[in-house]
Amino acid sequence: MPSAFQQSVIDEFRANAGKVGGPFAGSDLLLLTTTGARTGKPHTTPLGHVRDGERLLVVGSNLGAPHHPDWYHNLLTHPTVQVELGDQEFETIAVPAEGPTRDELFARVVAEAPGYAEYQAATDRALPVVVLHLPDPREPTFAVTTLADKLTEVHTWLRGQLAQVHAETEAHFAARAAHRGAGAPPPPGLGLQIRQRCLAFCQALEFHHTSEDGHVLPVMEGYHPHLRPVFDRLREEHRSIAAVQSALAALLAGVAITEPDRFRAELTRMTEQLTAHLDYEEAEILPLLADVPWPPASR
Numbered sequence: 001m002p003s004a005f006q007q008s009v010i011d012e013f014r015a016n017a018g019k020v021g022g023p024f025a026g027s028d029l030l031l032l033t034t035t036g037a038r039t040g041k042p043h044t045t046p047l048g049h050v051r052d053g054e055r056l057l058v059v060g061s062n063l064g065a066p067h068h069p070d071w072y073h074n075l076l077t078h079p080t081v082q083v084e085l086g087d088q089e090f091e092t093i094a095v096p097a098e099g100p101t102r103d104e105l106f107a108r109v110v111a112e113a114p115g116y117a118e119y120q121a122a123t124d125r126a127l128p129v130v131v132l133h134l135p136d137p138r139e140p141t142f143a144v145t146t147l148a149d150k151l152t153e154v155h156t157w158l159r160g161q162l163a164q165v166h167a168e169t170e171a172h173f174a175a176r177a178a179h180r181g182a183g184a185p186p187p188p189g190l191g192l193q194i195r196q197r198c199l200a201f202c203q204a205l206e207f208h209h210t211s212e213d214g215h216v217l218p219v220m221e222g223y224h225p226h227l228r229p230v231f232d233r234l235r236e237e238h239r240s241i242a243a244v245q246s247a248l249a250a251l252l253a254g255v256a257i258t259e260p261d262r263f264r265a266e267l268t269r270m271t272e273q274l275t276a277h278l279d280y281e282e283a284e285i286l287p288l289l290a291d292v293p294w295p296p297a298s299r
Contacts, residue, residue, distance in 0.1 A: 002044060009046045018086035020046075030056065031084035032132075034074035034094075042082075045071045049132075050109045056085070056132040057109050064122030072096075072128055078203065079196040083132055090135045093200045095193045097129045105129045147216075148289035154208055155278050161201040162271050168194050169267065173260045202245045205274075209238040220288060230284045237277045244270050 002010060012020045013031055020029060028051070033044045049056045060072040075081055075094040082091055097105050106129050110117045120127050139160075144150050172194065217231050248270050251263065 006046060010044055013046060013084070018084070030058070030132075032058065032071060032094075033082035033084075034071045035078035035080075037070075037074045037077035043071065043074060045069075047071075048113060050112045052105070052108055054134045054136070056083070056134065057105055058130050058132065059106070059109055059116050059119075060128035060130065061116055061119040064119035066123055066125065068125070068128060072130070075130065076196075079200040080204065081132070085134075092132050092135075093196055095131045095196045097131055098192050102126070102129050105131070144294055146290055147292040147294045148286045150294045151282070151286060151289060154204075155282060158201065158205060158208075158278065159275070161197055161204075162274065164197055165194060165201065166267065166271070168197065169263065173263075176260075198249055202249055205241070205245060209241065213238060220285070224288060227284070227288075234281060234284075237280070241274060241277055244273055 009020055009024065009029075010031060013029060018029065020027075024046075028049050029046055030049050031044050032047050033042050035041070036043055047058045049058050051057075060068050062069040076096075079093045079095070080091060081094045082089065096102075106116070106120075106127065109129065116127065144153055172191075213235060217234060221228060221231050248267075251266050251270070
């Protein structure tokens, strides 16, 4: 739980669209809600930030303490976080920067908030710089009024994350190819970035399938018993997709040493299997959910 002081800042932030007084008057603050690495419970922390184009930079300074703050350990376990910025609230994937990129972004932060240089001087650990992307106004938005709309929204997000994983692994291989020869510097790190996005994708897909198996499919089967073969196939695919998720995570964990051609082939195979499952589910299930209101009416 936040300390009494932190909670007072959180309450004031939410009551005044992000404006707070006292020692933080005039500061650029956001509220970051992470999922506890051990507890699985939400934890909200007020943090200073520096805006860098369409992204926000937060630093795991912990006031120069010798260990990283709890919120940083949380987002390494659960990359999907909730951000409150002014009167705006959005979900994003928290990505710690690595290598030269981390150093460049930390310099960007220090140029705007010099106090972070003092925190860095007080500890031997490199203060993590975490990137939080603002929502892209060009991304499609959904008017979610039915369960079919909600399923479409979830599937669109999952497909988008797969596309990002492909793009980031290609960027990783391009960086590796550009750093050849004796004495060449190591390629820019993308390992954490790829890991975070893959982990967020796998966790979201697991939650989605668990929810379907535990609630949605049994209820639908009660209304549509003649479609039991469809529901059985979806359940079986959920089990096989879980194995694909594990293989995908293992594959991406080895991106720094793997052969690009083998990696691309495996990633393409897994993506095709995942996409085929989403396509089948939409074809069979969406028509059945078109008249089911979302969110559910409260009783």
